[in-house]
Amino acid sequence: MAVKISDKALDHVIDEMIGVVENSKDEIFYISEGARTEHEQLVTELKETKEKVLKHIENGDQLEQKVYYSRQRLAEVSKYFDRYSEDQIRDVYEKTHRMQTKLAMLRQEEQILREKRDDLERRLINLSKTIERAEGLAGKVSVILTYLQDDFRQVNEMIENAKEKQAFGLKIIEAQEEERRKISREIHDGPAQMLANILLRSELVERSYRQGAVEEALAEIRSVRKMIRSSLYEVRRIIYDLRPMALDDLGLVPTIKKYIANIADYNNMKIDFTVLGEETRLNQKYEVAFFRLVQESVQNAIKHAEAREIQVKFEIRKNSLTMVIKDNGKGFDPKVKNEKSFGLIGMKERVEMLDGSLTIDSIIGRGTTIIIRVPYKAV
Template sequence: MTKSYGENLLARIWIVIGAVSVRVKIMGIVIIGTLMLSVTLALQMRASVTRLMNQQLESRGISITRDLAARATDEILVNDFYDLRQLLVETQANNPDVIYAFVLDPNGNILAHTFGEGFPVGLASANWVEPTQHHHTLLFDSGQGLVWDIAVPIFNGRVGTARIGLSEAAIAKNIFILTSQVLLTTIFVLVIGLIAAAFLVYLVSRPITELVAATRAVAQGDFTPRVRRWADDEIGELADAFNAMTSELARSDEIRREREVLRRQLLEGVIAAQEDERRRISRELHDSTAQNLTSLMVGLKNMDTICDNAQVRVQAQDLRAITGQVLEDVHNIAFQLRPTVLDDLGLPAAIERLVHEWQKRCQISVDSVVHLGGKRLPENVETALYRIIQEALTNVSRHAHARSVSVLVERRTNEVVAVVEDNGKGLDPADLAVDRLGVAGMRERAELLSGKMTIESAPGSGTSLFIQIPIPYTEGENA
C-alpha cells in the first residue's frame, strides 16, 4: 500500500527529529513552545486591547462631540463665531487626541474650525449625520494614521452639525509599547527557559552519557564498569538495574570462563588419552601382532619347503598369501592409528609417509613440502598438525573430487604454518553443519594450542585450509 503525502511528511519529520540529540530536542521544545505561546498571547492581546481601546475612543469621541454640540448652540444662534471657534480650540486643547473640530450650518457651510490655514477639501462632506440620528461615525485613513470622524446634529440638526476628528495614534503607540513589553517578557522567559532546559539536559544527559560509555564497555566484554546513581528517580533506577545486570553478566562470564578452562582441560585430556591409546595399540600391532604374523609366514614357508605332501604344500601357500594380506592390513591399521614414524622420526617423515600412502590409495597427485628446520616441534604440535593434515586429506578424498592437492608445512619465527590446498569442487559453508566433526575437530585442535584454522573456498575453485599454531621462538631454527 502506498503511503499518503501526509504520512510521508510525518515519517520525514520523525526521521529529522530522531536524528538530533536529546539536548537539541529539549532546547527546541522550549524555544518553539515559548515562542508559540508568547506570539499567540501577544496577537490575541493586541487584538482585544485594540478593539477595546477603539470602542472607548469612539464613545469618548461621541461624548466630546455631543458636549461640543450642546455648548455650541447658543454661539451659533447669536452668530458669535469668535466664541464658537474659541469653544472648538478649547475642546481640542482639553483632549489631546482631538486633531480637529469644526461646526457646519444646516446647509453644510463651515461656521468655525480649528484648522490654521485652509480647510481640507472634501472633509466637510465626508461624514454626514441625519438630524434624527444620535451621531454618525466614520473611520478613515488621513495619511498620518486612522482618524475617527464623529458627527453630531446640533439642536436636532436645525442649527447645524458638530464634527470632531479623533486620532488613533495614541492607541497605536500604547499598543506598540504593550507589544514591545510582551516581546521583552518573551525574551526574558525564553532565556530563563533555556537556562532551565540546559540544566535539565545536563541532569538527564550526564547519567545517560555515563550509561552509554558503560554499555559500550560491556559490549566489548568488559563487565567491570559501574554507573553512579545520580538521583532517586527513574534514571537512578535505570543505573541500579544496569549495575545489577553487569554484576550478573560478570558472574556469568566468570562461570563461562571457568567452564571453558575445564572443557579445554578435559578435551586436552581426552585427546592425549586417545593418542596414547592409539599409540599403544599401534605399537602392539606393529611389535607383537605383526611379528607373530611374520613368524607365521616364515613357518608356512618352511612347511612349504620341507613338506612332501603336495596338497599340504598348496594349502601352506594359500595360508601364506592370506597371512601376507592380514599382515599388510595390520600394518595399515597400525599406521592409521598412529604411525610409529611420527614418534620415532618426527613430523616431516610422518607427513611424507602419510602423503605417500594416501596418494597410492586415492590415485590423486599430491605435492608436499615440509620445511621445519632441524629441531623437532613440541610433541602436541606435531600430533595436532599430523591429525589435521590427515583429516584434510581424508576430506579431499571423500568430498572434493580433486585432481591434485598440495600440502605445505613451514616453520616461521614464532609459529608453524600448514596449508592444504585442493583444486576440487569447493566448499559450501552450509556443509559445515554442526553434526560434522572433521572440520570442527581440526579447528578445535588448532585452538587448543592457541592457534587458528581458516578455510578459503568458493564453489568450483577448490578449498584451501590455513593452519597457524604458535611455537616458542628458537634461534637458528627458522628455515
C-alpha cells in the same frame, strides 16, 4: 513445560529489541535537537529582551526626570496663576499630563519586559536540564544498543558455538566407539584369526614331527612363519592408523612424507608435499596436531571434494608454523554451515588449542584452500 527457542527466533528477538532501541534513540535525538534549537532561539530572544529592558529603564529615568521638572513648572504656574495666560496654563498642564501618561505606559512596558525576561530565563534553565537529561539518556541508550548489537550477538554466537561443541563432543564419543568397534573387528578378523590358525598349525607341526614326517613339519613351519609375518604386518598397520610410530621416531616431516606417499599410491592420485624452512623436530603436541590436520584435510579433499590433485605446503619459521592444503575438488560454500561438518570443527578446535588461526577459502567448482597459522617458539 520448557520452551525451546531456535537460533532464528533468538535473532528475531534481538533484532526487534535493536529496532525499538534505535527508534528510541532517534526520538531522543530529535527531542534533544529540538530543545537545542529552541534554546538558541530563547538565548537570542532573551538577549534582545534584556536590551529592551535596559532601554526602557533608561528612557523611563529620562522621562521621569522630565516629568519632575514639568510638575515643578506646573506648580509654579498654579502658584502664580495671575501671571500666566489661560493658554500657557493649559499648555503646561497638558504637557505634564502627556509625560505622566507616557511614563506610566513606559513603566508598564518595562514591567512586561521584566516578566518576559524572567520567564525566558526560567525556560532556558528548564531547556538546559532537558538537553542534559536527553544527552545522558542518549548515552545510556547507546550503551544498551552496544550491548544488544555486540554482546548479545556474542551471546548468541556463544550459544551456537556451545551447541556445535556439544554436538562435536557427542560426535567424538561416537567416533571413539566406532573406532573401537573397527579396531575390535580388525583385530578379530585379522591378527586374532591368524594367531588361532598359527596355534592349530603349530599342533600340526608337533604331530608331524612326532610321526617322523620331518618334511611335512618343515613345510608347516614355513607356512606358520608366513602367517606370523602377515599377522605382524596387520598389527603394525593397526598401530600406524592409531598413531604412526614414525611420528615419535623420525618427526613430523618424514611422517607426513610417508603418509602422503602411501595415500597417493593407494588412491592413484597426485599429492605434492613441499617443506619451506629448516626441517627440524617440533614440540610433540605440535607434531601430533599438524599430522592430524594433514590427515583430516587430505581425507576431506579425497572423500568429500573428490579432488584428483592436492598440494600440501609446510613452512617452519622461528616464531610460527604455516600449513597450506590446496585441492582442485568441487569446493563448497564456507558460509553455509553443515551440521555434519565435524571434521572442520575438529580442525578448528585443534588450531584454537594452539592459539592459531584456520582460514578456509573455497568456491564451488573451483577447489578449496585451507591455511593454518600457528605461533611457535622452539624450546
